[in-house]
Amino acid sequence: MLLLCTVFVVDDSITQGIVIGQTFWFYKTLPAVALATFCSYLINKNPIGFSIVDGLFLLFMISGIVITWFPARELTPITQTLFNVLILYFLIKIQLSQVHNSSVILIVCFLLSGFIEAVWGLRQLYGFTHSQHSLFKTTGSFYNPGPYAGYLAMIAPMALHFFLRGNNALNGKITRNAILAIAATSFISIVIILPSTASRASWLSAIAGCLAVMIFNNRQLINLFATVKRKKIAFISFIGLMALTVAFYSLYVFKKDSADGRFLIWKNTIEQIKDNPFGVGIGFYAGSYGKYQAEYFENKNGTEQEEMIAGVPQYAFNEYLQICAEWGIFPFLLFLTILALSISSAIKNKKIAPLGGLISLLVFAGMSYPFSLMPFVISLIVLIAICNSSEDYESINKPIARVPVFLFYISAFCSTVYIAAQQKEIYESYQAWTKSRYLYNTKSYETAEKSYSEEYEALKHNVEYLFEYGHILSNIKDYRTSNLILGRAKERSCDPMIYNILGKNHQALGEYDQAIEHYLFAMNLVPHRLYPSYLLTRLYIEINDLEKAKESVQNLLDTNIKITSPATEQMRNDMKNVLDSLEKTTSRSTTNDFVDGCENCF
Incomplete structure (x- = not known):
C-alpha cells in the first residue's frame, strides 16, 4: 500500500517536486517492501517458482543496467532506478506466492488510488483545491492532465471487472460488498472526471481495457461470435471498422496539431532507430533526437505545417519507439515478448482485472510517456507480476531452494537500504538548488x-x-x-x-x-x-x-x-x-x- 501511494506524492519543497518527489518516495519505500515480503516468506513458507517471464525480465533489466553503467562507470540515477525495479518485480512475485488473494488486495489498492485521484481531480475542476499546473484545471497529483488521465484510464478496467464479477473473488458477504462498493465508486468517479482531461490517449486506452474486460468476462459472447457465419462476421467487422475509422478521425481532428506533432516525432525517431540499432543510451533519447529533427528541416524535408508544429520533445510520446531508440532492438524485443507472454498468461489463468489494466496501460504507452513517471513504472511491474503469478503452489515442480531465496532477500534489503541512504544527500542538493534558483531568477x-x-x-x-x-x-x-x-x-x-x-x-x-x-x-x-x-x-x-x-x-x-x-x-x-x-x-x-x-x- 505504501508503494502504491507513490502516485500521491507532491513535494513542494524541491524543484520538480512531483516527478523527483515520487522517485525519492519509491527509493525510501522499497526497503520496507523487502522487509515485509521477507517476513511474509518466513511466516508462510510457500514454495517459489521461476518462470520464463521471470528469466526474460531479469535479462531485460540487466541489459538496461549494463547500458547505463558502462558509459558512466558509476551508479547514475537511472542505473539505481533500474536496479530497484528489478528487485521490486521479484519481491512482488514472491509476495504473490505467499499470501492467498494478494493479487486481489493489490488491485483493490489500485481501485482506492483511482478513486482518490478522481476525487482530487473533481475538487480541482470545481475550484476547491489548486491544480499542479497553472495552465490546467485538472491534474490530480500529476503535473499535467495527460499522465493523470492515463492513470485513471488504467484503473477503470480493473474497477469495471470487480463491479461485474470481482465481488466473488473473496469470501465473506461484507468483504464482497465492500469491494463492490469500492469498484463502483471508483469506476463512476473516473468516468465523470475523465472527459474533462481532454486526453485522447486516455480515452482510447480506457475503452480498450474495458472492452477486454467485458469480452473475457463474457465467455458466452465469445462462443456466440464463434458460431456466427462468415458473411455475418464480415458484415459486423466492416461496420466495426467504419465506426473505428470515424472515431479515430474525430479524435485526430479534435486536437489536430498535437497529433501531427506526434507523427513528426515518431517519423524522426524511426530514423534514429535505423541509425542506432544498439540504442543511443537510456536517458539520451532527447539529445540524440534533436539531431534528426534539425537534419530533417535542414534538408527541406519538412512541410510548412510541420515547421509550425515542431517542438522540443523530451519524450517520444510512444514508449515502444523510445525503448527501442534508447535500449536497442534486442532489449526491445525482450520487452515485447514479456508483454505478450504476460497477456497470454493472464488470459489463460483468467486474471481479467490485471489484464484489463495492463492492456489499458500499454495502449496509453503507445501515445504518451508513462514509463518516464514512477507511478506508472510501479503499476507496470505489479500488473506484469500479477498476470504471471500462480496461486497453485502444487503446480510448482522445481521450487527454488531456501538458501538462494534468503541470499536474495539479504542482498535486496542491503542494496535498497544503501541506495535509499544515498538519496538523503541528493535530496538535500535538490533543496539547496530550489533555494538557489531565486538567485538565478533575480540574475544574481x-x-x-x-x-x-x-x-x-x-x-x-x-x-x-x-x-x-x-x-x-x-x-x-x-x-x-x-x-x-x-x-x-x-x-x-x-x-x-x-x-x-x-x-x-x-x-x-x-x-x-x-x-x-x-x-x-x-x-x-x-x-x-x-x-x-x-x-x-x-x-x-x-x-x-x-x-x-x-x-x-x-x-x-x-x-x-x-x-x-x-x-x-x-x-x-x-x-x-x-x-x-x-x-x-x-x-x-x-x-x-x-x-x-x-x-x-x-
Missing part, C-alpha cells in the same frame, strides 16, 4: 554560481539544473566551463536555448565557426523560433559579413511565427531597421553601433 549570477557549483556532483544528471548552471557561467563570462556544462546538457536535451547559449559563448571567445554552427542548428531544430536567426544576424554584423547578415535578416522576416508576442514583434521591427541600415551603409562601425542599441530587445 555571481552569488548563484557558488551555490550551483556546490551541488554539481549530486545534480549533474538533471537537464534543467545543467542548463541553469551553464547559463549562469555564461553570464559571468566563464565561457569555457559553461560550454562543458551545456555540452553535458545537450546530450540529454534538444532545447534550442542550449545551442543559443553555446553559440553566444563561442562568439564571445572569437570562435565564430562554432558559434554559427550552433545558431544554425537551433534554427533548423525549431524553424518557427526567431531568436537563433536574431543571434546569427548579430554575429554576421560583428564579423562584417554583411551579405550573410542580409540573408539572415530576410530569413527571420520570412519566418512564420507560431505564437506572436511583444518580444517577437520587437525582434521583427529591429530586424527591419537592421535591413534598412545594411542597405544604406557598408560601414562596420555604423552597423555595430546599431546592434549595440538592440541589446535590450530581450
